[in-house]
Amino acid sequence: MDAARYYGQEDIRVEDIEPDEVGPEEVRIDVEACGICGSDLHEYTAGPIFVPGEAPHPVSGVQAPLTMGHEFSGTISEVGSDVTDLSEGDAVAVNPIIYCGECPRCEAGEYHRCESLGFTGLASNGGFAENVVVDAEQAVPLGDMPVEHGALVEPLAVALHAARVADVSPGDSVAVFGSGPIGLCQIQALRVAGAGPIIVSEPRDRRRERAEACGADVLIDPTEEDALEAIRAETGEGVDIAFDVAGVEATYNQAINSTRPGGRVAEVSIFEEGVETQPNDLVIPERELVGSIAYQGGPRSAEEFGMVIDMLEDGRFDPDPLITDRIDLDDITDEGFERLIDPDSDQVKILVKP
Secondary structure, eight states: EEEEEEEEEEEEEEEOOOOOOOOOTTTEEEEEEEEOOOHHHHHHHHSSSSOOOSSOOTTTTTOEEEEEOOOEEEEEEEEOOOOOOOOTTTTOOOOOOEEEEEEHHHTTTOOOOOOTTTEEETBBSSBBBBBEEEGGGGGEEOTOOOGGGGGGHHHHHHHHHHHHTTTOOHHHHEEEOOOSHHHHHHHHHHTTTEEEEEEOOSHHHHHHHHHHHHHSSSEEEESOOOHHHHHHHHSSSSSEEEEEESOOOOHHHHHHEEEEEEEEEEOOOOSSOOOOOTTTTTTTTEEEEEEEEEOOOGGHHHHHHHHHHHHHHHHOOOOOHHHHEEEEEIIIIIIIIIHHHOTOOOOOEEEEEE
C-alpha cells in the first residue's frame, strides 16, 4: 500500500510498504481522510520533536522512518480475534494517544500525561496511508456522521480539552491568539462553552474571516493595531482567559498580558524554540498559567472524542469553516505541507484522501 513516510526535516516520501498485521486486540482501518496538523508541520520544518529519531519509542518500539498522520478517520476492515465491541464496516475516528500504562500518571488514569506519551502518526505508523492498524480502544465509533468529518474530531478534541483545562465558564471574556486549525477549533469550543466576547488576534485576512465564521465576536489584525490596546479597549482591564494557539514568543507574552489581574492563560501550542518572558507579568497581577496537551486517551479514548462527535452530530461544532482543501496522498508534500507553511497561503486544514 502507499504511505507517506517521515525521514527527517523536509523529507517526507510516499512509498509502497507492506501493511502491518492485525493483532488480537487491534483493528485495521481503511483511511477515509487524514488532516495535516500543526504538529506535523513542526516535525517537517524543525523535527524530529515527537517523532523518535535516534531510538525507538519506548512504548511503540517504532522510530523514523514512520508513516505520519494522527488526525484521521475511516472504516474498519479487519478485527482482531479478541475484539468484541467493534465490527467490520464500523466508521471510526482514531484517538492517537500512546501510553505506557505503568507510570504514576497512567495509574491515575491520566494517560495523556504519560511519562512516555506518544501519538499514532508521530511515534508509530499513522493515517497518511491507505490503511492503518491501531489498538481497538483507540477506535471511537462515529455513528451516522460523515466519515470524512471524523478526521476533525482530533483537533476539536484538543480545543475542547483546553477549554476544560482553562475552566471556561459561560460569560467569561476570552482572547484567542492565532486562528490556524487549532485556533478555529478553539473558537468553536469557547462558543459552545458560552464564553463571550470571544476576541481573536490573527494577522491573515482569510483566517480572520474563518474565525468570524467559527464564532469570534471581535477581530484584531495585529499588523494594523496593538492587540493588547484593542483588547483593553474592548474589556477594560483585560479578558478573563486568554489562549495562545500560535506558539511564538510574541503571542505567548501577549496572551499573558491580555488578561486582567487574577486572569488565566492557557498555553495550547507546541514550541519549536524557547521564549524570553518576564515572570513578573504573571507574579505581580497574580495571573495563572496552565498548559494543555491533547485530550483524554487510553481506556478513556472515547471520553472527550465522544463529546466532540456528539457536538458535530447536533451542529454545535461546524466542520465547514475548518476544511480548506482535499488532496491525494501523492500530493502531500507539494500541495499539503509546502502550502501550509507558506506565509502567504490561505490554507488552514488540508485533508489527505488516501
